[in-house]
Amino acid sequence: xxxxxxIAIEIEEYIENNQLQQGNKLPVLETLMTQFDVSxxxxxxxxxxxxxxxxxxxxxxxxxxxxxLRRKGYIxxxxxxxxxxDLDDFSITSKVVELDVKKASSEVAHNLNIxxxxxxxxxxxxxxxxxxxxxxxxxxxxxxxxxxxNKEIATESIFNYIRExxxxxxxxxxxxxxxxxxxxxxxxxxxxxxxxxxxYVENIFYLTNGQSxxxxxxxxxxxxSQFFIQANGYYL
Amino acid sequence: xxxxxxIAIEIEEYIENNQLQQGNKLPVLETLMTQFDVSxxxxxxxxxxxxxxxxxxxxxxxxxxxxxLRRKGYIxxxxxxxxxxDLDDFSITSKVVELDVKKASSEVAHNLNIxxxxxxxxxxxxxxxxxxxxxxxxxxxxxxxxxxxNKEIATESIFNYIRExxxxxxxxxxxxxxxxxxxxxxxxxxxxxxxxxxxYVENIFYLTNGQSxxxxxxxxxxxxSQFFIQANGYYL
Numbered sequence: 492x493x494x495x496x497x498i499a500i501e502i503e504e505y506i507e508n509n510q511l512q513q514g515n516k517l518p519v520l521e522t523l524m525t526q527f528d529v530s531x532x533x534x535x536x537x538x539x540x541x542x543x544x545x546x547x548x549x550x551x552x553x554x555x556x557x558x559x560l561r562r563k564g565y566i567x568x569x570x571x572x573x574x575x576x577d578l579d580d581f582s583i584t585s586k587v588v589e590l591d592v593k594k595a596s597s598e599v600a601h602n603l604n605i606x607x608x609x610x611x612x613x614x615x616x617x618x619x620x621x622x623x624x625x626x627x628x629x630x631x632x633x634x635x636x637x638x639x640x641n642k643e644i645a646t647e648s649i650f651n652y653i654r655e656x657x658x659x660x661x662x663x664x665x666x667x668x669x670x671x672x673x674x675x676x677x678x679x680x681x682x683x684x685x686x687x688x689x690x691y692v693e694n695i696f697y698l699t700n701g702q703s704x705x706x707x708x709x710x711x712x713x714x715x716s717q718f719f720i721q722a723n724g725y726y727l
Numbered sequence: 728x729x730x731x732x733x734i735a736i737e738i739e740e741y742i743e744n745n746q747l748q749q750g751n752k753l754p755v756l757e758t759l760m761t762q763f764d765v766s767x768x769x770x771x772x773x774x775x776x777x778x779x780x781x782x783x784x785x786x787x788x789x790x791x792x793x794x795x796l797r798r799k800g801y802i803x804x805x806x807x808x809x810x811x812x813d814l815d816d817f818s819i820t821s822k823v824v825e826l827d828v829k830k831a832s833s834e835v836a837h838n839l840n841i842x843x844x845x846x847x848x849x850x851x852x853x854x855x856x857x858x859x860x861x862x863x864x865x866x867x868x869x870x871x872x873x874x875x876x877n878k879e880i881a882t883e884s885i886f887n888y889i890r891e892x893x894x895x896x897x898x899x900x901x902x903x904x905x906x907x908x909x910x911x912x913x914x915x916x917x918x919x920x921x922x923x924x925x926x927y928v929e930n931i932f933y934l935t936n937g938q939s940x941x942x943x944x945x946x947x948x949x950x951x952s953q954f955f956i957q958a959n960g961y962y963l
């Protein structure tokens with residue numbers, strides 16, 4: 492971890508530990524530099540990270556302020572840190588229903604930018620929140636990038652494994668979502684009635700070099716899931 | 728508009744006009760500097776804007792690449808440029824159902840960070856896409872910040888008015904969303920049957936100084952709406 496990332500985490504903990512509220516002002520740059528004993532450029536980089544994470548906002552000529560209206564129990568649509576971080580007051584578990592090597596269909600090949608019939612891992616999982624079904628997730632993972640997977644890894648976190656065991660860096664993601672109704676098979680896995688509403692999300696995850704490695708389709712149990720997005724100024 | 732913003736738009740047009748595809752490499756920094764006749768720092772700032780908008784990605788030591796898998800007809804959940812920009816192949820119109828000055832309820836006061844019973848504009852609009860109902864939107868707008876609104880402004884774009892007529896700068900936003908079913912009143916406005924699925928979104932928009940000025944509740948017609956989110960590395 493780089494120094495500015497470490498400082499970003501420390502400032503985040505400072506906000507948390509002092510129970511600072513939305514709009515509370517942080518110390519000025521010079522004070523932060525002294526407090527964390529680092530250079531101005533390190534503090535500036537750390538603040539950029541926190542701004543992009545939606546934890547602070549900076550007002551030119553006025554200061555640095557806390558941003559934390561976020562409500563409890565909402566899943567962040569802008570992260571792949573896994574549900575556990577957003578839902579840390581809840582018990583989140585996974586069950587692997589299927590783990591296979593398959594040939595990429597044209598849909599999968601298109602989204603992973605690989606040849607038709609290339610080998611991919613197919614992982615079908617059910618996620619649970621406090622014992623209730625949260626979502627049914629089907630992932631297609633490029634086997635040329637992730638050569639080995641097993642049920643144990645898939646029951647825990649595939650992304651942690653990719654990062655920690657394979658040393659790959661996850662770069663960015665595209666998500667497409669819409670509301671639909673559960674078909675019979677989805678309903679069966681989610682232990683719900685078919686015809687009930689669902690949020691359907693397709694995600695494509697890329698490494699920092701731009702290679703897509705994971706295409707997933709997720710069906711959320713609408714009664715157990717709610718989401719948030721914090722957009723910063725660059726999009727507005 | 729600042730120079731780097733202008734250059735960002737020009738590079739975006741260059742990608743568009745040359746029909747560059749996902750993964751296509753852009754010219755190196757030095758070439759871009761010459762091509763647009765600006766300094767290195769201006770190009771770097773312009774590229775940062777494009778990266779945050781999800782239009783390019785940069786690979787250290789390797790170059791700048793185009794990012795544009797985005798599918799047509801999806802509404803960007805990370806922008807408030809209005810639907811028109813995402814849905815430029817579609818005809819988008821609005822009808823103002825109600826425009827009133829109201830006293831802020833505790834929910835509105837909490838989300839706008841104002842006193843209970845402060846005056847807010849209440850705007851209820853239906854949006855249409857190609858003549859079909861797209862969403863029913865109720866907005867609560869802090870009258871202390873936006874002292875005047877009328878039906879004409881609300882039929883066009885309130886955000887354009889805020890930016891252009893009032894000179895206010897829109898900074899960031901929080902969105903909370905979940906799937907639910909339409910109640911009778913919502914269904915009536917959307918010209919749908921009650922009990923059908925909907926995506927429900929609450930948005931809070933802030934000025935660059937951190938003041939929240941707009942709290943809105945949007946009910947989407949699930950058959951007419953689909954969404955995308957492009958997350959960049961800072962969130963991953």
